[in-house]
Amino acid sequence: FSGAAxxxxxxxxxxxxxxxxxxxxxxxxxxxxxxxxxxxxPIIVEKWTSIRDxxxxxxxxxxxxxxxxxxxxxxxxWCAKFCTYSIMHMKSGAIVDFFISQKGMYKGDLxxxxxxxxxxxxxxxxxxxxxxxxxENTKIAKLVRTCFSxxxxxxx
Numbered sequence: 001f002s003g004a005a006x007x008x009x010x011x012x013x014x015x016x017x018x019x020x021x022x023x024x025x026x027x028x029x030x031x032x033x034x035x036x037x038x039x040x041x042p043i044i045v046e047k048w049t050s051i052r053d054x055x056x057x058x059x060x061x062x063x064x065x066x067x068x069x070x071x072x073x074x075x076x077x078w079c080a081k082f083c084t085y086s087i088m089h090m091k092s093g094a095i096v097d098f099f100i101s102q103k104g105m106y107k108g109d110l111x112x113x114x115x116x117x118x119x120x121x122x123x124x125x126x127x128x129x130x131x132x133x134x135x136e137n138t139k140i141a142k143l144v145r146t147c148f149s150x151x152x153x154x155x156x
Contacts (some may be wrong), residue, residue: 003040055094056125059102064130066090071111085114097121110140
């Protein structure tokens with residue numbers, strides 16, 4: 001049951017409230033988090049890794065790889081603690097890879113740092129990106145221009 005809660009995005013406190021309203025006994029928070037850490041998270045990581053590896057293997061043969069990238073923050077505004085940067089293959093719509101940056105891990109902009117990590121990882125996997133489409137983020141444009149000069153950068 002904790003796996004279903006995690007996959008639906010429910011936190012323990014929300015799930016506990018629902019179970020209490022329904023008068024259904026449920027595990028304590030410590031057990032909930034342990035079940036997730038020991039049982040649920042490893043399965044999710046294993047599944048994602050196999051999907052990512054299959055996608056990358058399929059894309060290695062493409063000579064002109066077109067991808068799009070975007071960052072998503074855990075909270076709106078300037079107080080975000082995490083940024084998840086995802087890169088999608090434009091032809092198939094498959095997520096090729098993602099990276100989560102945390103405030104304090106990097107100097108400067110979280111989105112730019114996460115983008116750099118993902119692009120570096122994709123290069124390490126042997127993918128040859130031709131076109132990279134992002135929103136109008138000038139810091140990412142500068143990053144691509146200076147660190148990934150072989151990639152053509154466009155705005156959506």
